[in-house]
Amino acid sequence: MIEIPADILEKVILHSQSGFPLEACGILGGTGNAVASHYPMTNTDASNEHFMMDPKEQFAVVKALRASGEEMQVIYHSHPESPARPSQEDIRLALTPNVHHLIVSLQDRENPVAKAFRINAGVVETVEIIITV
Amino acid sequence: MNLTVNGKPATIADENPVSITDLLEKLQVEQREYVTVELNGDILDRGDFEGATVKDGDTVEFLYFMGGGR
Numbered sequence: 482m483i484e485i486p487a488d489i490l491e492k493v494i495l496h497s498q499s500g501f502p503l504e505a506c507g508i509l510g511g512t513g514n515a516v517a518s519h520y521p522m523t524n525t526d527a528s529n530e531h532f533m534m535d536p537k538e539q540f541a542v543v544k545a546l547r548a549s550g551e552e553m554q555v556i557y558h559s560h561p562e563s564p565a566r567p568s569q570e571d572i573r574l575a576l577t578p579n580v581h582h583l584i585v586s587l588q589d590r591e592n593p594v595a596k597a598f599r600i601n602a603g604v605v606e607t608v609e610i611i612i613t614v
Numbered sequence: 615m616n617l618t619v620n621g622k623p624a625t626i627a628d629e630n631p632v633s634i635t636d637l638l639e640k641l642q643v644e645q646r647e648y649v650t651v652e653l654n655g656d657i658l659d660r661g662d663f664e665g666a667t668v669k670d671g672d673t674v675e676f677l678y679f680m681g682g683g684r
Contacts, residue, residue, distance in 0.1 A: 506680070526681070533681035536650040536657055540675055547621050556680050563684040571682035576648050 483555065483581050483597050484515040484611045494593045496521045497559035497585040504532040508539075509555035509583070510546040515613075516554050518546070524558075531570070532558045555597070557583035564588060565596040567605050575600035581608055618673045631667035634658060634674075643676065651676045 489509065497505045506524050511517040520542045524532040546553060556577060560568075565586035567575070575582060578601075586594040597608040615626045619641065626632060626640055634653070638646045651658045652675040658666055668674060 504684070531681065531683035533679065536677075539650070539677055539680060540652050540657070543675070543677060558682060560684050568682065568684050574648075574679060574681045576645055576678035577680060
């Protein structure tokens with residue numbers, strides 16, 4: 482289970498929609514299983530089918546989270562034209578330990594679908610998203 | 615050798631300069647081929663992992679590539 486405030490989830494979806502047709506990506510921080518902060522990131526691949534975060538931005542976010550007493554809770558990205566489920570590449574590159582992976586599908590652009598997962602050693606587990614206010 | 619690694623103090627049982635490659639091994643970092651390293655605020659090229667060394671008092675940050683695809 483991961484708790485995401487409604488306004489942050491809305492920002493994630495808006496970021497995904499504004500990035501269309503490219504994949505958008507970002508990081509959510511927080512404590513425990515509760516998200517509290519949102520960091521949209523640059524997709525250096527600038528691709529409709531792939532994303533890769535900018536290491537310089539990654540280091541900056543990690544340090545900002547540490548300074549605010551938060552941890553990385555979620556790595557998110559959009560699937561502009563495919564369902565909200567981890568692809569083989571998503572699973573292969575799910576390397577950061579102890580984070581959730583949130584995927585926003587824009588397959589139906591008017592009705593985005595966000596789903597969360599844990600991915601450990603190639604094993605995918607769906608995680609319930611609790612939307613908080 | 616006393617370092618700061620990912621914001622936390624870390625002691626390496628070696629008084630001599632240690633390469634980034636050796637440091638990642640000593641820290642038992644898994645899947646090191648997917649790691650990006652920052653040494654004292656500078657992001658290192660992967661090709662420099664063997665030649666760049668850490669010394670007492672250095673600050674090292676490392677994190678994994680964050681990427682994927684549809």
